[in-house]
Amino acid sequence: MPFPPLPTPLARALDARSYAEPTPVQQAVLDAESGRDLLVSAQTGSGKTVAFGLAIAGSLLDEAETLPAPGAPLALAIAPTRELALQVQRELTWLYAETGARVIANVGGMDPRRESRALEAGTHIVVGTPGRLRDHLERGRLVTENLRAVVLDEADEMLDMGFREDLEFILAATPAARRTLLFSATLPKAIVALAERYQRDAVRLAVAGETRGHADIAYRAVRVMPREVEHAVVNVLRFIDAPVSIVFCNTRDGVRHLQASLTERGFSAVALSGELGQGERNAALQALRDGRARVCVATDVAARGIDLPGLDLVIHADLPHDAEVMQHRSGRTGRAGRKGTSVVLVPAARRRRAEQMFAIAKVNVEWSGPPTADEIRELDRERMMADPLLAEGDTEEDRDWEKEWAEALLERFPPERLAASLARLYRSRIPVPEDVTDPGFEPPRRSDPRVGAPVGAPRVGDDEPGIWFRLNLGRRDRAEPRRLLPMLTRRGGIGRGDIGAIRIFDRETTFEIRGSAADAFAESFARRGSAELRVERMQGEAPAPGKAPKSPRATKHRREVGKVQRR
Missing domain, CATH: 3.30.70.330 (RRM (RNA recognition motif) domain)
Structure with missing residues (x-):
């Protein structure tokens, strides 16, 4: 089903990003009665940012194609973490680019003076974290009198993180006539109470298409020997060979050790943990976005709200604490219609706990041993044969010198030696697979x-x-x-x-x-x-x-x- 009629600038922005049809949450929001408050239950990765960006467009543009000159903000979006807020800012920036919108971020860990200057210069949309937004409000830097819409993204996460008082302070400082859109993965009593207090006759949307237990994610449970967890991570990364992967560890020490180990083996890996400063975290994420790094090793807290293009693989190097944590980790992939793979490494002593977790999460899991070195070498050979350097034909501008070089090489070396050198050169650019063991353990039994x-x-x-x-x-x-x-x-x-x-x-x-x-x-x-x-x-x-x-x-x-x- 294609998008319904939208403001022309937003329709062009979606077309430029190859948005052919809306996701279920986007369709539900667009089908709702115009101008109403919304209470939306939808999972992370369902396209919520674009959904509420489209939902508030009528309130901001008022049938015009461009926004007025920037001044006091017209819309406020609140997110639980720095990374998620910055991600929302990026999404709204491209979505509203042709309207002349100025979208700024107010988040913890950034220079508050620079944010203050940006607010004074005028803006249309402010995206921020609860603590920093409250700080700007208390200091008189954030003016809310012109707000037409307020969005709470991942509201359940914000309440879990202790931001209830900040949210109530912010909402109480906004105009009574505003629209309030509240998005949450779940709707516990605290969320419903918040909605009843700060929303007016809200339309409640439970997006059925988003409650399928991550249908776009293939779950695999890999049996491992406890002493071979790092080797198994290496082989899974090499076997699946995703453009971007994230590996989760339960502790900061685990992140440091595994990132160093992967880097030593030749992977372009970065780390994300709570001990890093905001500048280091931003640099790591940028390296993943521009292709300088392909693997992110992270803790749960540091990776909250991350959305990376091409993130097709999630590896749980440490078993998640519970089913909710596993699904939150896995939800970094399989987003907005993309397919993804979530691999859980399971030592024998943890199999019963892993099976209980899969049952609670209601996910179908394929069990196997870790990919072997021989399987990876066979894949490497196929990948080398399909390498564009070999598959593509000669171009006009390169044909003469390539032919001259090839003839010179064949005159000096036999073809077999040249082929062996090419294979050796190809393999030198990729990490070596590890020898691993499949424990092959049986179903769990009652403990002695x-x-x-x-x-x-x-x-x-x-x-x-x-x-x-x-x-x-x-x-x-x-x-x-x-x-x-x-x-x-x-x-x-x-x-x-x-x-x-x-x-x-x-x-x-x-x-x-x-x-x-x-x-x-x-x-x-x-x-x-x-x-x-x-x-x-x-x-x-x-x-x-x-x-x-x-x-x-x-x-x-x-x-x-x-x-x-x-x-």
């Missing part, structure tokens, strides 16, 4: 409360001898099994089924590792994490079991019982 090994799985010592190790943590360091098990599996790159008995003493802990996993465990533990935590392989027989510490409550109880008995 003794050591966390699956019931029915071979226990350490049942099928092969175990190796004992000593760790320099004990009771005085508050060591206990529920904290030690995750640390040992994560740093040692093993599953819980590879760990046998654990014995905690005052100054140290001894534990048993499956014999076949012992060498890999020791090597992985030494490479990862803090050097202050050390393990060493023990010699001889297993240590004697340590006595459980007496609790103060039990000791007090025994004393009281003794006193009663003596009486």
Whole structure:
């Protein structure tokens, strides 16, 4: 279905961007009664920015094709993060370019004095984050008396981030006759209450086409060995070879380490995390937009609201905390009709949690092992054969010198050597794939409360001898099994089924590792994490079991019982 009749400048802008037909949310907004307040439930990546840009056009242009001279703003758009606000500014700038619109951003992390000068010079549309907009309002820099429309984008995110008071302050300072458009992925009670207080007889739109669980995203779950997560990330990036990819880690340290590792392997990778300044974040995003970088390694908070052209691949290097986080991460791709792929790396110890997450998210997942080095090399050969340099014919201006060079090469070198050199040159420009293992684990089973090994799985010592190790943590360091098990599996790159008995003493802990996993465990533990935590392989027989510490409550109880008995 094509777009309905639109103001001529906006119709030309859409045509120039090859917008042939509206997305479901754009169609719903355009079908709504003109001039009404809107409460829209639609997912991120559904084309919301263009939707509300078209929705407010009638209020701003008033049947004219150009806007009046810039002065106090006519429209205000509020977004939860700097990145999303700047993205909205860019979208509205091209959409309203032929109307003469001046669109400026007021966001945290930018120079407030420069923003103040831009406001004083006059504008038509202001896009900003709640905290910075409130600051400009309180200082008298942002004048709201001429506002005809206010848009709240991703309102549920703003409330989750604690901006309710700022939003209420801003809305209370705007004219009562304004239009208010509220967009939110979900409509919890807090959003409905906000709408009832600050909107007038709003039309409520739940865009059914956007509630399909990311239908444009193909989900893949990749089985990985814990110690091979980085290698799996490398191979997935090489196998899918997307124009732009984003890799999510749960921590800033994880982002730093993985970005450095990918850069060392030859990927053009940038990092986004909360510790970076706004200038560094902007530089990283610009590098992705202009093609100087193809991989972004990021934390969840840093990547909130990012929209990058050509972002066709999302990799979850660390398992998301829950289904909502997974869908928010994955929603960076598969946007506005584009197809995308979301790859979740799943160690054996996390499979049950991953399957629960997929079930809650209601997504269909294809399980597989990581792409192998041989599969990637085969793809590389096909890609080389399809390289435009080989596929394209000669041009008139280049034909003479190319023929001369080719003849000179053939006179000096045999064809086989030239072909081998060309293949070697091609491969030198791409990162080398890694050797990886498919754990091939079975469906999850009920856990054994003794050591966390699956019931029915071979226990350490049942099928092969175990190796004992000593760790320099004990009771005085508050060591206990529920904290030690995750640390040992994560740093040692093993599953819980590879760990046998654990014995905690005052100054140290001894534990048993499956014999076949012992060498890999020791090597992985030494490479990862803090050097202050050390393990060493023990010699001889297993240590004697340590006595459980007496609790103060039990000791007090025994004393009281003794006193009663003596009486």
